[in-house]
Amino acid sequence: MCGISCILSLASTQQHHHAQQPRNGEHKGITTERARLENELDQSLQQIVHRGPDSCGNWISDDCRVALGHVRLSINDLSPSGAQPFHAPDHGIHAVVNGEFYDYDRIRAQLEKELPEYTFTSHSDSEIVIALYLAHGLNFTEYLRGEFAVVLYDERKELFMAVRDRYGIKPLFWTIIDDGRGHGGKRLCVAAEMKAFLPLGWTPEWDVRSLKDAGWNHDTRTLFKGVQKLRPGHYMTCQCFGHITERPYWDSSYPDKRAIDPRTPEELIEGVRERMLESVRLRLRADVPVGIYLSGGIDSSVLAGMVAHLVKEQNISVGSAPPSERVTCFSIAFDEDSGFDESSIANRTAEWLGVKYLKKLMNEEELAKRFEDAVWYCEQHNPDLNFVGKYALSEVPQEAGYKVVLTGEGADEIFAGYPLFLPDYLREPDQAYETHNPLSAGERTKQFENAEEEAQEHYRAIGANGGTSDLSIPRRMLNGISTINGMTAFQPDVFAGWTEKAFPACDPQMTIACNADGIARHNINEKWHPLHSALYVWSKGNLPNIFLTCLGDRTEMAHSIEARTPFLDHHLTEYVNNLPPSVKLRWSPEEQRFVEKWILREASKPFITKELYERKKHPYSAPTTWPRDGPLHKLMKKLVTKENVELLGYVCWEKVGGLVDKAFGETGDAKALRLAIVVSQWIVLARRFEVKTASVQEC
Ligand SMILES: *[C@@H]1O[C@H](CO)[C@@H](O)[C@H](O)[C@H]1NC(C)=O
Numbered sequence: 001m002c003g004i005s006c007i008l009s010l011a012s013t014q015q016h017h018h019a020q021q022p023r024n025g026e027h028k029g030i031t032t033e034r035a036r037l038e039n040e041l042d043q044s045l046q047q048i049v050h051r052g053p054d055s056c057g058n059w060i061s062d063d064c065r066v067a068l069g070h071v072r073l074s075i076n077d078l079s080p081s082g083a084q085p086f087h088a089p090d091h092g093i094h095a096v097v098n099g100e101f102y103d104y105d106r107i108r109a110q111l112e113k114e115l116p117e118y119t120f121t122s123h124s125d126s127e128i129v130i131a132l133y134l135a136h137g138l139n140f141t142e143y144l145r146g147e148f149a150v151v152l153y154d155e156r157k158e159l160f161m162a163v164r165d166r167y168g169i170k171p172l173f174w175t176i177i178d179d180g181r182g183h184g185g186k187r188l189c190v191a192a193e194m195k196a197f198l199p200l201g202w203t204p205e206w207d208v209r210s211l212k213d214a215g216w217n218h219d220t221r222t223l224f225k226g227v228q229k230l231r232p233g234h235y236m237t238c239q240c241f242g243h244i245t246e247r248p249y250w251d252s253s254y255p256d257k258r259a260i261d262p263r264t265p266e267e268l269i270e271g272v273r274e275r276m277l278e279s280v281r282l283r284l285r286a287d288v289p290v291g292i293y294l295s296g297g298i299d300s301s302v303l304a305g306m307v308a309h310l311v312k313e314q315n316i317s318v319g320s321a322p323p324s325e326r327v328t329c330f331s332i333a334f335d336e337d338s339g340f341d342e343s344s345i346a347n348r349t350a351e352w353l354g355v356k357y358l359k360k361l362m363n364e365e366e367l368a369k370r371f372e373d374a375v376w377y378c379e380q381h382n383p384d385l386n387f388v389g390k391y392a393l394s395e396v397p398q399e400a401g402y403k404v405v406l407t408g409e410g411a412d413e414i415f416a417g418y419p420l421f422l423p424d425y426l427r428e429p430d431q432a433y434e435t436h437n438p439l440s441a442g443e444r445t446k447q448f449e450n451a452e453e454e455a456q457e458h459y460r461a462i463g464a465n466g467g468t469s470d471l472s473i474p475r476r477m478l479n480g481i482s483t484i485n486g487m488t489a490f491q492p493d494v495f496a497g498w499t500e501k502a503f504p505a506c507d508p509q510m511t512i513a514c515n516a517d518g519i520a521r522h523n524i525n526e527k528w529h530p531l532h533s534a535l536y537v538w539s540k541g542n543l544p545n546i547f548l549t550c551l552g553d554r555t556e557m558a559h560s561i562e563a564r565t566p567f568l569d570h571h572l573t574e575y576v577n578n579l580p581p582s583v584k585l586r587w588s589p590e591e592q593r594f595v596e597k598w599i600l601r602e603a604s605k606p607f608i609t610k611e612l613y614e615r616k617k618h619p620y621s622a623p624t625t626w627p628r629d630g631p632l633h634k635l636m637k638k639l640v641t642k643e644n645v646e647l648l649g650y651v652c653w654e655k656v657g658g659l660v661d662k663a664f665g666e667t668g669d670a671k672a673l674r675l676a677i678v679v680s681q682w683i684v685l686a687r688r689f690e691v692k693t694a695s696v697q698e699c
Pocket residue numbers: 135136137139
């Protein structure tokens with residue numbers, strides 16, 4: 001788990017030097033260029049040193065056209081031989097890796113048979129990338145299991161390649177910028193965080209269209225012009241310093257909704273349980289101790305329960321800690337009377353499992369203190385304060401001397417844990433599992449109408465846009481699913497007047513509909529059940545771009561914490577994706593309600609308390625009302641001033657002037673609070689990144 005920053009000079013008309021004998025004077029030129037590049041790379045890595053405080057390394061090609069930089073958080077093979085970049089000198093291959101590959105002992109043993117001439121130089125999981133590439137060419141992505149971002153360079157083929165994991169757990173940004181050498185040359189820069197581009201000549205400018213049509217949330221765009229994310233499950237290649245392409249190597253898929261699933265529910269429960277245990281077991285492998293994030297929810301609790309089980313029943317070590325040592329869990333707790341404190345449930349879970357439980361108390365002042373730094377690490381806004389909570393949470397393992405934790409992220413995405421999925425589950429019958437579904441046809445129709453109505457009520461209550469009708473084009477592009485209404489319910493509609501003319505027809509729902517590619521849309525319309533289509537769309541937008549970012553990698557790595565996500569293991573998710581919808585969201589005739597993540601609950605039963613097994617979903621969240629004149633109110637009043645807002649350029653002061661006062665206090669307006677939080681974050685970003693003021697001339 002680490003940080004990477006890489007630079008590739010793109011071919012331009014003026015320079016096309018092949019690696020030939022240097023002419024007189026050229027030698028000196030190369031030496032100066034190398035020193036300059038090294039210095040730039042060092043500064044770039046300094047920006048992301050929190051991702052890898054243990055060591056730093058780089059490789060620069062002889063002709064200075066390729067530079068790979070790496071900061072290391074040592075987790076496997078703590079010796080210097082695990083330092084990166086990795087090289088296969090005889091083959092001219094070089095690579096840097098951010099992340100973890102699981103099951104690598106088996107893969108490595110296999111590679112040692114297939115490639116007898118290849119000598120491994122370390123015991124790091126990351127090194128398998130080069131050997132896999134030598135053995136399988138671009139197919140090597142097939143064999144990578146885990147969370148990762150990889151950059152590999154093949155000198156002989158002049159092939160530069162960047163790969164991102166299947167779910168976008170690890171980040172990878174890229175941009176093309178002027179090389180600053182004064183000849184109009186361009187370079188492709190690829191890094192783990194955008195701030196790494198700052199020392200490389202990047203001048204941040206707001207991407208106002210991306211803000212208005214929510215591109216930053218649903219496709220490859222960010223808040224900044226010209227900076228993109230590599231899509232999850234994709235790789236990018238740049239061949240011979242010119243041609244750049246991005247292609248998928250993996251995608252989620254779901255069964256044909258008409259095909260009958262002959263398996264019994266018991267078989268399915270056992271299938272999920274086995275795969276979850278395997279996924280957790282693989283993620284306990286590390287040369288440092290591994291802890292667990294524990295909240296009051298089922299997702300993290302089952303991870304803790306499974307770890308405790310593996311230790312006790314199978315004598316498995318938790319990272320470098322022997323099985324005799326007690327497992328450690330971490331959490332934060334809000335004031336008990338806030339209604340958001342789950343630590344008493346987590347405490348009971350911890351007692352029941354016999355694990356250690358470390359928690360940190362959070363209050364408003366502590367959140368306010370961390371707000372600005374958390375924004376800097378996230379590099380984008382987030383319409384509530386959960387990201388600050390997650391940022392504070394990662395301090396707990398750090399202070400206890402841990403570098404690795406397991407986290408329950410992703411369970412809601414694969415098992416259908418959010419209430420907004422319910423109308424789409426009910427939109428069509430589950431033909432695949434009719435005989436095992438307790439929901440009758442008549443009941444389904446009735447519940448569908450209820451669910452749609454409740455969703456509308458919910459949107460009205462939070463002052464949000466209730467979304468478009470079934471007949472809107474984006475919804476028709478996606479078989480009518482209403483989950484996209486929930487995904488776009490909150491929009492920061494405070495944009496300056498000029499942006500309306502400059503960017504007409506910005507429709508976040510259309511952004512979502514277009515983010516699915518044509519093949520996925522074909523499956524959504526012809527093949528997949530609407531619940532599965534909803535899970536697909538959500539897992540391509542909100543999952544990588546918010547949950548795994550602001551509530552994941554960025555706020556964890558800010559404190560040098562690697563969080564592993566057993567629920568996003570693709571062997572597990574491929575199995576779960578192929579289960580019928582009605583074992584994910586299941587009607588309980590006894591309780592007259594839907595049980596979300598039913599199959600997860602059943603698979604987890606032996607590992608969790610009765611309290612959790614029976615508990616209804618509570619999404620992780622920070623409190624949503626805050627007093628007047630408290631630390632948060634004061635902070636936002638200081639941030640959201642006329643002067644600061646005008647510096648953004650794309651926000652209308654008239655629309656945000658009274659916002660902060662409206663947002664706070666007992667009767668605080670929920671929408672105003674979200675807007676105040678978002679505008680405050682933009683202002684922090686504008687200052688810390690020194691973003692140019694947006695204006696109509698720029699567009
Ligand atoms: C690459 O993958 C394809 C399809 O899975 C397979 O047929 C081929 O043999 C693989 N090639 C290598 C070099 O692994």
